[in-house]
Amino acid sequence: MARLANREADDKRLKVGLTVSSVFHASLLAWGLVSFTAKPFAAMPVDSLPVDIISSSEFSQITAGIKTAPKAEAPKPLVEKVADASSTPDMLAKVSAKPEIAAASEKPPAPPEPKPAEQKPEAKKEPEPKVDPIAEALAKEEARKKQEKKLEEQKKREEQKKRREEAKKREELNKQIENKLALLDKHEAQRHEATGATLNPTPSLGSPRGNASALSMSWVDGLRAQIQACWSPPVGLADAKDLTVDMRILINRDGSVTTEPTVQNRSAHPLFQIAAETAKRAVMRCQPYKLPAAQYDMWKDVEVNFDPREMFRG
Amino acid sequence: MSNEGLIVARGALTRRRLLAAGTAAGLGAWASLGARGARAQTRLPDITSGNVQPISIALPDFAAAQPADAEMARNMSQVIAGDLKRSGLFAPIDPAAFIEKTPNFDAPRLPDWKAINAQALTTGRLTRQADGRVQAAFRLWDVFAGTALDGKQYVTSTDNWRRIAHIIADAIYERLTGERGVFATRIAYVTKSGNRFALNVTDADGQGGQVALASTDPIISPAWSPSGKELAYVSFESQKATVWLQDVASGQRRMIANFRGSNSAPAFAPDGRSLALTLSRDGIAQLYLMPREGGTPRRLATSNAIDTEPVFTPDGRTLYFVSDRGGGPQIYRMPAAGGAAERVTFSGAYNISPAISPDGKWLAFITRQGNAYRLMVQDLSAGGGASAITDTQDDESPSFAPNGRLIVYASRSQGRDLLMTTTLDGRIKTRLLTTGADMREPAWGPFGR
Numbered sequence: 001m002a003r004l005a006n007r008e009a010d011d012k013r014l015k016v017g018l019t020v021s022s023v024f025h026a027s028l029l030a031w032g033l034v035s036f037t038a039k040p041f042a043a044m045p046v047d048s049l050p051v052d053i054i055s056s057s058e059f060s061q062i063t064a065g066i067k068t069a070p071k072a073e074a075p076k077p078l079v080e081k082v083a084d085a086s087s088t089p090d091m092l093a094k095v096s097a098k099p100e101i102a103a104a105s106e107k108p109p110a111p112p113e114p115k116p117a118e119q120k121p122e123a124k125k126e127p128e129p130k131v132d133p134i135a136e137a138l139a140k141e142e143a144r145k146k147q148e149k150k151l152e153e154q155k156k157r158e159e160q161k162k163r164r165e166e167a168k169k170r171e172e173l174n175k176q177i178e179n180k181l182a183l184l185d186k187h188e189a190q191r192h193e194a195t196g197a198t199l200n201p202t203p204s205l206g207s208p209r210g211n212a213s214a215l216s217m218s219w220v221d222g223l224r225a226q227i228q229a230c231w232s233p234p235v236g237l238a239d240a241k242d243l244t245v246d247m248r249i250l251i252n253r254d255g256s257v258t259t260e261p262t263v264q265n266r267s268a269h270p271l272f273q274i275a276a277e278t279a280k281r282a283v284m285r286c287q288p289y290k291l292p293a294a295q296y297d298m299w300k301d302v303e304v305n306f307d308p309r310e311m312f313r314g
Numbered sequence: 315m316s317n318e319g320l321i322v323a324r325g326a327l328t329r330r331r332l333l334a335a336g337t338a339a340g341l342g343a344w345a346s347l348g349a350r351g352a353r354a355q356t357r358l359p360d361i362t363s364g365n366v367q368p369i370s371i372a373l374p375d376f377a378a379a380q381p382a383d384a385e386m387a388r389n390m391s392q393v394i395a396g397d398l399k400r401s402g403l404f405a406p407i408d409p410a411a412f413i414e415k416t417p418n419f420d421a422p423r424l425p426d427w428k429a430i431n432a433q434a435l436t437t438g439r440l441t442r443q444a445d446g447r448v449q450a451a452f453r454l455w456d457v458f459a460g461t462a463l464d465g466k467q468y469v470t471s472t473d474n475w476r477r478i479a480h481i482i483a484d485a486i487y488e489r490l491t492g493e494r495g496v497f498a499t500r501i502a503y504v505t506k507s508g509n510r511f512a513l514n515v516t517d518a519d520g521q522g523g524q525v526a527l528a529s530t531d532p533i534i535s536p537a538w539s540p541s542g543k544e545l546a547y548v549s550f551e552s553q554k555a556t557v558w559l560q561d562v563a564s565g566q567r568r569m570i571a572n573f574r575g576s577n578s579a580p581a582f583a584p585d586g587r588s589l590a591l592t593l594s595r596d597g598i599a600q601l602y603l604m605p606r607e608g609g610t611p612r613r614l615a616t617s618n619a620i621d622t623e624p625v626f627t628p629d630g631r632t633l634y635f636v637s638d639r640g641g642g643p644q645i646y647r648m649p650a651a652g653g654a655a656e657r658v659t660f661s662g663a664y665n666i667s668p669a670i671s672p673d674g675k676w677l678a679f680i681t682r683q684g685n686a687y688r689l690m691v692q693d694l695s696a697g698g699g700a701s702a703i704t705d706t707q708d709d710e711s712p713s714f715a716p717n718g719r720l721i722v723y724a725s726r727s728q729g730r731d732l733l734m735t736t737t738l739d740g741r742i743k744t745r746l747l748t749t750g751a752d753m754r755e756p757a758w759g760p761f762g763r
Contacts, residue, residue, distance in 0.1 A: 220356070220358055220359070224358050224359060224361060227361060228361050228363060228364055228365065229364075229365050230364075230365065231361060231364030231365060232365055232366050232367045232369070234369075234490070234491040234492060234493070244360075248354055260459055270492070271492040274490070274491065274492035277456065277459070277463075280458075280459060281433055281456070281458055281459070282364070284458035284459065285431075285433065285458055298355055298356050299355070299356060300355065301354045301356070302354055302355065302356045302357070303353070303354040303357050303358070304357065304358040304360070304361055305360040305361065306360075306361050307360050307361065307362050308362075308364075309362070310362040310363060311362070311363055311364060311366070
């Protein structure tokens with residue numbers, strides 16, 4: 001009987017201990033669930049650049065290039081204005097055009113002076129003699145404007161040439177790295193190429209960086225650029241602070257957006273709804289997004305902040 | 315033995331069950347942690363620049379319930395499309411490109427509109443009420459989000475259809491840009507045809523106008539009252555410059571300033587109860603304040619120079635004006651109650667025609683650069699310089715739209731005087747529909763009528 005009683009007591013103690021232990025562990029887990037998700041650890045996106053360690057002999061072999069490799073089309077830079085195919089820059093013509101310009105610049109001061117003088121005495125006469133000097137003056141103005149336009153166009157073409165040469169240099173470097181990659185990665189390249197026939201979607205006025213072909217192959221920049229090209233915030237947002245919109249986007253494997261992106265922040269600003277709608281529209285319009293399939297796990301669930309403050313300055 | 319079994323079997327809280335419960339709780343906690351997927355996988359760097367483009371919007375013709383109203387429905391749609399296009403912020407899509415030609419008012423096939431890259435879509439409906447009045451209703455759709463953004467309906471008499479179209483255009487504009495639209499406001503301006511002058515009041519698109527005053531003598535300087543019910547202007551019908559006040563709706567008018575010398579440049583104070591004027595009754599053109607009903611004017615300042623073109627700030631506390639006390643015409647400001655004046659414009663030797671934006675932040679004026687008269691805009695809060703926003707030769711009389719986003723001004727092109735509107739940065743300029751006559755002296759009316 002005593003032994004039974006002892007066992008009873010033991011069992012009871014065991015029961016109590018087990019109860020307390022289970023409750024404590026369950027509550028610990030619950031607390032962990034609440035507290036650890038309140039402060040998520042935000043991983044900083046890191047530009048990943050594939051690196052291969054090779055010997056010096058391999059390096060020289062690689063830089064020699066592969067003569068039998070197919071010719072890769074040089075990615076043309078985005079341009080501000082598509083030049084007419086017919087008008088080719090004639091460097092000789094530029095030199096001879098100089099004396100013409102000097103003469104044309106002397107003309108403008110002349111026509112406005114005779115104009116008001118002529119108008120007064122001729123005001124009483126018939127309208128016909130009045131037209132001629134004005135038409136002449138207008139024609140001179142037009143000629144001068146044409147000259148100026150030509151000059152501008154030539155300048156633009158020179159700039160385009162410069163950019164093309166720079167892009168070519170970068171393309172050489174790109175080729176080398178590509179060849180290195182060809183040793184590693186058998187997947188198809190998923191880069192979004194720029195062509196010269198596509199007008200630059202980002203207006204250079206107001207953008208601190210041009211959209212030239214960058215060396216980085218990060219899909220982060222690619223996705224960001226694609227969304228950026230479709231984001232057209234209304235001008236009314238220009239004067240407003242506190243209009244940043246934090247958006248979360250879920251993307252399918254084929255680059256399309258799963259559902260409407262969700263806005264993760266709040267603001268009491270009266271224009272916040274418009275800002276959020278414009279950001280959502282930007283994301284929805286530009287799908288499907290071109291992204292590397294290999295890194296699907298990284299880009300299937302992204303978040304990004306739309307901040308219009310820089311856009312309308314100046 | 316049997317006692318043991320009894321003890322073990324009876325308690326609800328047996329050891330095994332407790333163990334099971336604890337494990338379940340733990341697993342549950344882990345499972346839910348996984349399912350919630352706290353934050354996104356990657357955060358992209360902030361997007362700080364975009365590509366500002368007009369919003370592509372599809373505006374199929376309003377559907378008329380009765381065939382007799384089909385033409386009115388079509389006209390309304392055209393007015394709305396014209397308004398939105400002229401604002402520069404919208405790009406209406408060519409109807410030839412529509413896939414769904416007559417969308418259902420309450421349920422358009424949004425994928426069809428997505429296919430033609432329309433970001434927004436308006437469906438409209440026109441029905442007749444029993445009392446003969448017409449009911450216009452519209453719905454605004456966000457095509458890519460697949461939702462309706464706005465929808466309203468208006469009931470009005472048949473001949474008021476143009477105003478309703480402007481109001482609908484305003485509603486669409488506001489919902490998509492967050493700005494208040496000015497399509498339903500009016501503009502007053504003077505036309506000159508031969509030796510006939512007319513003071514016109516039209517919708518902001520230059521259409522649907524009435525002639526407020528026809529005369530064979532010049533009319534200049536129209537100025538709206540803050541309520542939009544009255545117009546003050548200068549008329550030369552008495553062979554001298556006199557200031558008149560006219561009720562816009564009824565056309566009734568009376569002369570309020572006919573003092574010795576010239577009476578000109580009326581400008582209402584924001585409370586609508588008094589006007590600032592330029593009178594030369596005391597020998598030289600000076601600024602005076604006069605009650606709206608007429609009566610004795612009170613001189614605002616004393617100077618030995620020509621002071622003219624007064625304009626109030628929206629809070630009514632400051633008066634901007636043009637004076638040549640410094641040698642050439644420049645813009646100055648002084649407290650409206652009276653006090654010392656300070657100079658505001660410093661670029662160039664000739665600055666006239668000040669206009670203040672409705673929020674009081676911007677000053678628009680005309681400057682002379684060489685032989686050209688150009689429109690300049692100056693940020694009053696920044697205290698910085700002014701920038702020219704036109705490159706034409708003969709600009710005059712700027713006037714701000716009541717939403718502060720546009721300026722209407724008179725310009726000259728190919729020998730004709732016409733009216734242009736421009737955004738404050740000068741990027742989007744449009745020309746107001748012309749009647750063929752020379753148009754000048756524009757004044758943009760306030761919100762409401």
